[in-house]
Amino acid sequence: MQTVLELRGAELVLDGNAGPVEILRGIDLSVARGESLGLVGPSGSGKSSLLMLMGGLERASSGSVRALGQDLTSMDEDGLARFRRGHMGVVFQSFHLIPTMTARENVALALELAGRPEAARRAAEELEAVGLSHRLDHYPRQMSGGEQQRVALARAWAPRPDILLADEPTGNLDSATGEAIMTLLFGLRDRGATLVLVTHAPELAERCDRVVRLADGRIA
Template sequence: MIDPVLSLRDAKLALDANAGRVEILHGIDLDIRASETVGLTGPSGSGKSSLLMIMGGLERATGGTVMALGHDLTELGEDALARFRLKHMGVVFQSFHLIPTMTALENVATPLELAGAADAFDRAEAELTAVGLSHRLDHYPSQLSGGEQQRVALARAAAPRPAILLADEPTGNLDGPTGEAIMDMLFGLRDRHGATLVLVTHAPELAARCDRQIRLRDGRLDTLSEAAE
């Protein structure tokens, strides 16, 4: 049996707030297979984004284990986590998180350079071309539309050819047609690189495109289902 790419056992997340400690995730048990597409759904405040964040080591689980590609993310220090994400994960947020003083090409090439890729700019240009931005390589984020900025973010996430792609409401700031185009590109990048894709979404039609849907409620797994053929 092939080991899961992501495996959570009794994973918990609690954060300190002014009113005291807040329990966000309650003992999550979950396995996600290689090349699987998984949609995390549920009402606002159910813990979807928090679950995605602990999968990526962007939030550290306060209990249990979070295994990614055989590494326990709860045991890695911050520097080791950053190196692991740089090499193995691509993350796309609702807010694009582009560096405003860098061109589209530089935004995509920078993580590749940090990872030591000798062909960073060639790969960055190839990924930007793949998302339809070959004519925008030298433009800064302020010169790009929201949809174009999200395409740069997609290219940046995919350029290191990560084993795991995580996306948190990647179409949340975009209009309907632009959002649909972005999702087509995201699934296309997943298909092209064979990555495991986990995405948070409120859109039923987007979740239905995934191999599996996982619904959360009050920080617990509510339902797990296979997408309809």
């Protein structure tokens, strides 16, 4: 089976007030095409930082990070942005929707940046697929947390990325809405995406093909 994400000896050291802080320490990890992987562990264990390394949103201090055969550690910021635009979708815990854009415009922007045609029409179709056809022209402030998360998911998936990264996708949601988001996420995996999730929710981790536990910046 093809490997789409591979980290070898990956480390992340950030500057803190009292000096360098080791966030990730010698991570070796491979993720296969079409796999769903759950990253679990206590707060501060490095889960979200590992997800950011996978997405090229943080640069490894040492070691290597490869995605779809490309070395992310050797790319500059523009190269990383182009790579993500063509191959990755990211769902952040705090949504990161653009507040001055409607739901349709938020999703259409991702399609436009990826060079996809008929962005507005396709954005409406993606929002309908996540149950938000009645919210196309609403702004983020006019939507609930669950609705905003659905918009974020539609935006990440609309360009059909090879890899979907999600940081605590159900963390801010009630149980019913969280279950709906889980169903949507694993529906995307069934449509060919490789899925990597950071989660504290046991029920979400249990649905993954494989679970990796982190502790103190290492794979436990």
